[in-house]
Amino acid sequence: MGELGQFIRGRRFTKADYADEGVPCIHYGEIYTHYGTAADEVISYLRPEIGAGLRYAEPGDVVLVDVGETVEDVAKAVAWLGVEPVAIHDHSYAFRHDLNPSYVSYVMQTDWFTRQKVKYVARTKVNTLLLEGFSKIAIPVPDRGEQDRIVAILDKFDALVNDLSAGLPAEIAARRRQYEFYRDRLLTFPEKAAA
Template structure:
């Protein structure tokens, strides 16, 4: 970083202005967003929305195409910040497309925005908060050197992410092969057990401690194949209004923003009963709980649920539709064997303490450390 150090030393102390984001960008007027039901597999125009991933899907609607440029996409609801240098269409609702003004390099601004802490306003719009936050604007030559250094870290991250994604695809291939290789029979969920719908609780019911609960949204944002502890609790006073899943039950989310999230399941392996939301079901069964959870992750299961969901502002699946989904049934000993193998793959792609996930987490921390260090400038008086 000697070149950057030399450039910074050449700057007069306190000469860097800190300007609000709103003064450094233009909000790009965009065509209407693509509704979820208009996503078309095999199309050529990528869709960028405010979800976690970069590309959410594809569309063939030419009138919605935004020409390629160095754009930054901000999720008004999610606070996601994405670098989008290719042509694309925006997903429906809450996606802001930003273009930097001449005094700030687009890539420098992208790194700067990622270094900001945008205060949470729940599901409320966050653009008003972001545009008021200030970022340092050093000379363009300094910006270029900061970008060069930080992009070195992000390229290393990208290599690890690509390798991890390859491992995830390999895991999916093994999961599908193991679950469907020795199928003795298939039965609908409704014949294998009982689906029990949870009961509603609201954000006002959450507490630091109390009754352990699993909210439907946490199933696809926080939990994996199985869980022994909850991350959330509600007030003890509402116990009589709740419905509970028992140890060994599968807890299934029935509402989500996309098809992938709907019918995501987690096996509850804790020692006590846990309350569940009314946008989820407890599946009471005699299968190995983790085997059942892995079945819900299979490609065949995804194909079946895709024919049964209803799409609108949110994607949903009903209990009666869930009950129709056919799942492969093998002996308990075979279920246990499959679980043991898939648990090893899970560790390779999800365990932050070992392998690629651990290395990727370390790289991200390193990037965040240097990003904070390199984007700290004494403000002009």
């Protein structure tokens, strides 16, 4: 990975730095709790006056966490697809590269990748990424067209599984309506004429 791009460590910000609007940011904790494979909007902002002292992920970077409660949590990643840079916390890295960012994020979710990264996680009180070794992980790099094709397939599958307005939840709701329709049709009897 180190030959494919560079890792840029974020800078620390605290709860006192948050604001209702201002500098868009991604806190490393939000990567565990809010973001999926990719994101194009943030949920948090920092006070504008601290903006110059921060480090940013650019559109197309992959933001990854360098700490975690479990080894699997370390290096959890989100592809930043927004249109402007976002500030990142110092427990995060922006991986800047020329690949499809969602492709990189998907690769980093695989069991194969997890087996590679466990070699580069310091198991202390808080599991921490050892970037020097981590950057030596070799990931498959098909041509950009193939990366885009893989992402399109995985995005569709993700939507089928997770999107509340489409996919499995919508299919379940449709089957429930179908069941209710047929139940009502089967259990509707003609009324007997009064004798």
